[in-house]
Amino acid sequence: MKYFFNLSILFVSISLLSYDRITGFDFASRSEIISTNGMAATSHPLATQTAIEVLQRGGNAIDAAIAANAVLGLMEPTGCGIGGDLFAIVWSADDKKLYGLNSSGPAPKNISIDKLLAKNLQQIPPYGPLPVTVPGAVAGWTELHNKFGSLSFEDLFLEAIDYSENGFPVTEVVAYYLELSAERFNAYPNFKEVWMPTGKTPKKGDIFKNPQLASAYKKIAKTAGKDFYEGDIAKEIVRFINEQGGYFSLDDLKDYRPEWIKPVSTIYRGYEVWELPPNGQGIAALQILNILENYDIESLGFGSAEYIHLFTEAKKVVYEDRAKYYADQNFTNVPVSELISKEYAKSRMSLIDLKKASKSFNPGNLEDGDTIYLTVSDKYGNMVSLIQSNYRGMGSGMVPDNFGFMLQDRGEMFSLDKSHKNSLEGGKRPFHTIIPAFITKDDKPYISFGLMGGAMQPQGHAQIVINIVDFKMNLQEAGDAPRIRHVGSSQPTGEKMIDGGYLSLEKGISEEEINKLKKLGHKFQYDLGGFGGYQAIMLKDGVYYGASDSRKDGQASGY
Numbered sequence: 356m357k358y359f360f361n362l363s364i365l366f367v368s369i370s371l372l373s374y375d376r377i378t379g380f381d382f383a384s385r386s387e388i389i390s391t392n393g394m395a396a397t398s399h400p401l402a403t404q405t406a407i408e409v410l411q412r413g414g415n416a417i418d419a420a421i422a423a424n425a426v427l428g429l430m431e432p433t434g435c436g437i438g439g440d441l442f443a444i445v446w447s448a449d450d451k452k453l454y455g456l457n458s459s460g461p462a463p464k465n466i467s468i469d470k471l472l473a474k475n476l477q478q479i480p481p482y483g484p485l486p487v488t489v490p491g492a493v494a495g496w497t498e499l500h501n502k503f504g505s506l507s508f509e510d511l512f513l514e515a516i517d518y519s520e521n522g523f524p525v526t527e528v529v530a531y532y533l534e535l536s537a538e539r540f541n542a543y544p545n546f547k548e549v550w551m552p553t554g555k556t557p558k559k560g561d562i563f564k565n566p567q568l569a570s571a572y573k574k575i576a577k578t579a580g581k582d583f584y585e586g587d588i589a590k591e592i593v594r595f596i597n598e599q600g601g602y603f604s605l606d607d608l609k610d611y612r613p614e615w616i617k618p619v620s621t622i623y624r625g626y627e628v629w630e631l632p633p634n635g636q637g638i639a640a641l642q643i644l645n646i647l648e649n650y651d652i653e654s655l656g657f658g659s660a661e662y663i664h665l666f667t668e669a670k671k672v673v674y675e676d677r678a679k680y681y682a683d684q685n686f687t688n689v690p691v692s693e694l695i696s697k698e699y700a701k702s703r704m705s706l707i708d709l710k711k712a713s714k715s716f717n718p719g720n721l722e723d724g725d726t727i728y729l730t731v732s733d734k735y736g737n738m739v740s741l742i743q744s745n746y747r748g749m750g751s752g753m754v755p756d757n758f759g760f761m762l763q764d765r766g767e768m769f770s771l772d773k774s775h776k777n778s779l780e781g782g783k784r785p786f787h788t789i790i791p792a793f794i795t796k797d798d799k800p801y802i803s804f805g806l807m808g809g810a811m812q813p814q815g816h817a818q819i820v821i822n823i824v825d826f827k828m829n830l831q832e833a834g835d836a837p838r839i840r841h842v843g844s845s846q847p848t849g850e851k852m853i854d855g856g857y858l859s860l861e862k863g864i865s866e867e868e869i870n871k872l873k874k875l876g877h878k879f880q881y882d883l884g885g886f887g888g889y890q891a892i893m894l895k896d897g898v899y900y901g902a903s904d905s906r907k908d909g910q911a912s913g914y
Contacts, residue, residue: 382863383832384905387893390913394899395419396890397729398434398807398909401523402426405514406731407914409506416733417445417503418511420741421496425515427727428492428760429568430523431908432550432749433532434807435727437571437583438762439745440488441495442631444618444793445503446800448736453793454502455631458495458613459765460488461683464781465602468771471779478848479767479779482539482752484601486764488785489611490583490592492743497580498613503737512576519569519759522562526908530559536749544599545754546761567759584608588758595755596762602781618793621645621695624824626801629793630816633681633689637790639813642673644820645700646707652825657836658864660871661709666821667841667858667877668707670814672716674844674852677813679718681847682776683784689776712876714855718845726789726812728805730892732899738892740791740803770849777847786847792816800894802830806904808887811840815887831902834889837863842880854878861886 376383388394393416395406405426406419414422420443428436440459447454471479479486500508525533533556540546549567550556557563574582582588589608596603618629621641628644630637646669655662680689693699706716726744744763745751751764768786769779777786788809794802802823806815815838822833843856857880860869873879888907893900901911 380828380832382835382837384835385831387829387831388901388911388913390899391897392734392914393732394892394901394911394913395423395731396892396901396903396911397423397427398727398888398890398907399427399430399526400910401430403910403912407912408514410733411914414506415735416731416737416739417499418506419731420729420739421500422511422514423729423731424741424743425512425572426518429515429519429565431529431727433529433536434748435743436745436760437493438490438750438760439743440491440763440765441741441743442635442789442791443495443499443739443741444629444631444791446738447503453618453629455616455618456495456498456613457616457631458491458498459634459784459787460491460611461782461784462488462766462779463602463604463607465604466781468773468779471771478771479769481747481764481767484596484599484753486766487596487601487751487753487762488765489607490763491613493575493580493583494611494613508579509576512572516569516572519565519572522564525557525559525561525563527559528908530557532748533557540749540752543752543754545756549754549759565759567757571758571760584611591755591758596753599753619691619695623648623820626824627795628820629795630790632691634683634784635787635790636677636681636813638691638695639673639677640816641695642676642700643669643813643817645695645697646672646704649701649704652821657826658868660868663839663872664875666839668713670841671713671844672703672706675716675718678845678847680776681786686780686783687776710875712855715852726807728807728888728890730803730805730890732892732894738800738803740793740805742789742791742805742807744789768847770847772849775849788812802891802893804891806887806889808885811887814840819889830891830893830900834891834902834904837861838886840886
């Protein structure tokens with residue numbers, strides 16, 4: 356009896372120290388969502404529900420993604436909005452192929468490096484009128500709908516307009532970022548009127564309305580986006596930015612067109628991973644995977660110092676190429692096929708020392724000379740991977756009168772070095788961080804996914820693929836697993852990596868492994884910013900699986 360009692364105490368003690376999961380990895384926050392008719396995964400539950408409602412009333416995945424993005428522009432203005440840009444990868448069930456859309460906007464034609472140097476600027480400032488580039492999101496919605504949409508364009512804004520006019524409860528993470536944004540932007544014109552109508556930003560659970568944005572959405576919905584680039588909204592953007600000291604003309608908006616582009620890919624252990632080519636940074640994820648494919652990652656073990664060291668060094672190598680080569684291909688040659696080739700990866704892996712952290716790397720010699728992510732699938736087999744952002748959270752601080760949105764500050768990513776591939780030129784698109792991703796298997800759609808978060812994104816994309824392929828995690832576990840983030844690599848704006856940069860690791864990596872990494876020469880810093888927000892949908896044997904990041908307010912849902 357005494358033995359039984361002691362055994363019971365031991366059992367209870369062990370139970371109290373363990374996670375309450377009966378399947379899979381302990382760090383998984385929830386199970387995958389599973390359905391057959393359709394699936395949506397976004398960073399806000401009401402946006403996810405909007406996507407499902409659109410699917411249920413006969414819309415397809417592309418319709419649902421546009422509607423969800425419009426809702427997110429209202430409910431998560433700290434990460435996206437109609438003042439920003441958009442990229443998407445679409446699997447068309449009819450065509451049985453992937454399409455890529457680059458809907459990032461250029462700098463105004465009248466801006467130049469000389470004009471900024473005359474202002475004694477050494478780099479483009481992060482806020483104000485100078486970093487504002489043409490917003491591409493609305494034109495992206497129109498392009499996606501024209502090519503793939505099934506419902507009327509106007510019907511896609513019903514929920515966004517209703518929530519804008521009648522209000523919605525603010526979620527926890529968004530409330531936190533709104534408060535931080537107010538510290539930065541409350542002195543900028545119109546910020547308080549839109550996001551601080553009571554004198555302070557809304558707290559978690561507060562009902563928030565944005566009737567000005569409702570007005571903008573109504574104009575966009577009725578004109579299929581035309582008003583944003585030629586009508587009242589366009590005229591107000593130009594007037595306001597130039598009043599603040601910018602260089603916009605109405606032609607900058609009127610002449611803007613998104614670009615349909617061919618996604619590029621690499622094979623990683625039998626899985627074809629797809630990204631969009633520059634001016635975005637998606638191919639960095641492919642380059643990382645190409646290097647790491649040459650190592651037995653599975654045997655190193657998830658969370659081991661050996662794996663983290665190898666991943667970090669591969670990232671450092673690749674980001675030197677990112678800093679040198681990635682730019683708008685309409686203005687400069689970017690050797691994409693060479694950068695993502697297996698042969699090039701093998702030549703670059705020779706730079707990695709498995710016993711020591713590097714302090715610096717040189718780019719390869721190939722010369723010829725915050726953000727929201729969402730994914731939706733439908734009963735027809737269409738899948739869309741969409742990412743949209745204003746950069747730096749809410750953007751530039753520039754809020755045009757009467758329309759309730761902030762303009763992006765993507766122009767900050769330009770270099771003022773005229774010899775740099777990513778140098779500022781009027782009409783040129785800057786280097787871009789936001790990237791959607793897709794995986795196919797045997798030429799069939801497999802996983803639509805993304806991981807938002809600036810320079811974290813290629814690192815995050817590669818880690819998701821490795822978690823699924825090498826470490827055999829399911830779709831939810833792959834996103835919940837503790838992440839690796841390295842910062843301090845050379846930048847497309849011209850800054851160089853100093854002393855190897857810094858590592859930041861999420862909770863869940865043991866102190867023993869961290870100490871091993873320190874002995875290898877890695878430096879740690881734990882205030883480096885976020886680890887990104889992940890959403891994903893997988894199609895397997897006719898069934899959809901959905902996952903949503905527990906680090907955000909989001910939700911995956913099916914029907």
